[in-house]
Amino acid sequence: MLTRSEIVCAWALLFFVSLLAGCGGAGERGVRPADARVALLDELAAELNPDISGLESFFVFWEAGDYVNAEGALLQYFREKEIPEEAMPTPLPVDQSILIRGLDAWRGKFAFQGREGRAAEPDGPIDWEYKGPDASNEWSWFLHRHAFFREILLLYQVKGHPEFAERIRDYLTDWFWAYPPPDRFSFSASWRALEVARRYVDAWLPVYEELRGTEAFGAEAEMAVIAGAARHANYLRNHHHFGGNHLITEMMALASIAVVWPEFSDSEEWLSYAVERSLEEMDRQVYPDGAHKELANHYQWIAGSSFQRLYSLLIAAGAAEAAEQMRPRMEKIWDYYAWVTRPNGTGPLNNDSDLEPNADQLLSLAEFYDREDWLYIASNGEEGERPSGTPSRVFPWAGHVVLRTDWGSEGDWVFFDCGPFGTDHQQRDQLHLSASLGGRNFLVDSGRYVYRDDPWAEYFRGPRAHNVPTFDRFDRIVPDPEAREPQKDLLDQSGELRIATGSIPLRDSVTGIWSGEHSRTVALGEGFVWIVDQVDLSRPDEITFRWHFDPELVLESVGSEWEIKADELGVGRWTTASSVHFEVEEIAGRERGEIQGWYSPEYNERVPNSVLEYRSAPTSIARVAWLLVSEERDLGEAEIFFEGDEAILRFGGEGADERSYSIVPQ
């Protein structure tokens, strides 16, 4: 006899198992039927709307069992149809490196995120289960996105050899029959929803547009792309992600398929569902200040681009009401993207980001939205109209402060993060700042490097890869993933300097009490950044500050200062003043023991960079001032010190203007 608790446990287990049963792998592998073209015609007849004008003859032939004429009627109808430009990805440039990648893919060798692997023999089919040289899921996802189809396609367009189109045909039909859609949510590389979205709109659609009607591509591949539209759309409609930037891309793809293929019985429903979910997600995923809630410049671009493609598509499809609803938020998204841009045109590496070319990406958006101010930012003031107001700006929901002395390629720039953790792709970078002076990058964020569970990923995600202090006994508290209201008083522009402030609570790891605090004040002036840190702890602890410098810079210790050089020329100075003594060590490219001194501009790529590590003896209170001065400006001798409660910065010396500033640390 079962007891009551055993019955409850059994029910709970059953419920959990039933939940798990609802999702899983790709399902069974399919086999290409003997008469593949007839099977495709049957599949299409079941999915297409028989009331569509122009498809009548197809249905008549098909019902009569005249498959040859049915196929002819169907292909003729679709070959004559225009595919809206807005549904297509940005064309690939005719670039030698892309052509080489296309040739490699034609021979069965693929390179994704800098890692190369052979998934097929030169004449054989692809082993779709191959996961690359590191057996990584990421590599496998990229293989199933089929982006290499476009690279082979470019090769075909340039060279004109039919064997390139034939290879795409073989890869595509092989995959089509091997991977029928599962009827449940799948985490497999073949039917993970993001791969479904990317594969169809970024690979199959452009291939179809270019190769339809060619003998090399053939009728089977052509019909597989058309039938594939319904397969992909039905899957995206019913098994998309629950949220995040993936969902936006998936809904953009669903809307694209619906607009390109209105002939399917469910097309209208696909479009209205995609629009409805996208508008909901826009409210859910984007702060009123325009920042995407994952708070990573890279995903601002990814999510923004998906919204942008959907927005352009809605305009093209005449869905004026939905497009109108999207417009104000779209401008906010790109406005944020414009304002965080560095003087050299790249974006910050906050959270999981690569080095995005924000300025280049903005150019077409400035034209699309007729925003002269974005054009000014993107062109470094050479075109467009200067944005109104001061060039510094706070994004109170994102908790990001951008300090800037002026626009232009030689401006001074600081990106200071005192916001929430982010809803995904988080890094423990609260109170981190990146800084450029005179257009040159000095202080940097280390980037994202890889998505893995190993010491490398832990380093890049953690505070040790950022310009923030860590402690022996105290832990930095991770903020909430999302802000519920905007923060106030993050930026002060009332004085001569632009000043940003933020603080983070610290937790005593033994008692669990939040009995410490680190507050940071960042001041930007013409040619210098001055940072004042205050740490208050309920009991003495060792504090370690780290400062990560751009990989192009070389540091040299000169007395109590550090001279910063680029190409053997002095470009900056780094000075410290502190209420406690610090032992300083320069670290670059350390792989053994505690990883330190690495910078990643792109996924899977890392280069060594210099990091200054300042370690104190146990202390309860520490006040530290840091000064970074550009040598390319003639600012004279700089001196920083504390006087009572104030931190003082003084410039002077021969031939230089005497100036002094003060900050009272919070």
Next chain:
Amino acid sequence: MVTRLLGLLLFVGGLLHLLVGIAGSWGKIGLVYWQTFLTMVILPPVLWSLAGLLLLLLAVPVARFLSRGLDRVDTE
């Protein structure tokens, strides 16, 4: 008696921890730390206190249940 004592300890201990947690972090909770503060500092001692209170209120039936179980143990 033991059950009541345990309940009282949990209840008072939870309350004390809550008070110390709030006092220790006074003035340090920024706008983007509230959710974390609630889940890390407030919720655990509140749950301890509630568990203690429940144990205090149900001390008699809990003690009876435990003693019945002990009676059944064959000590030989």
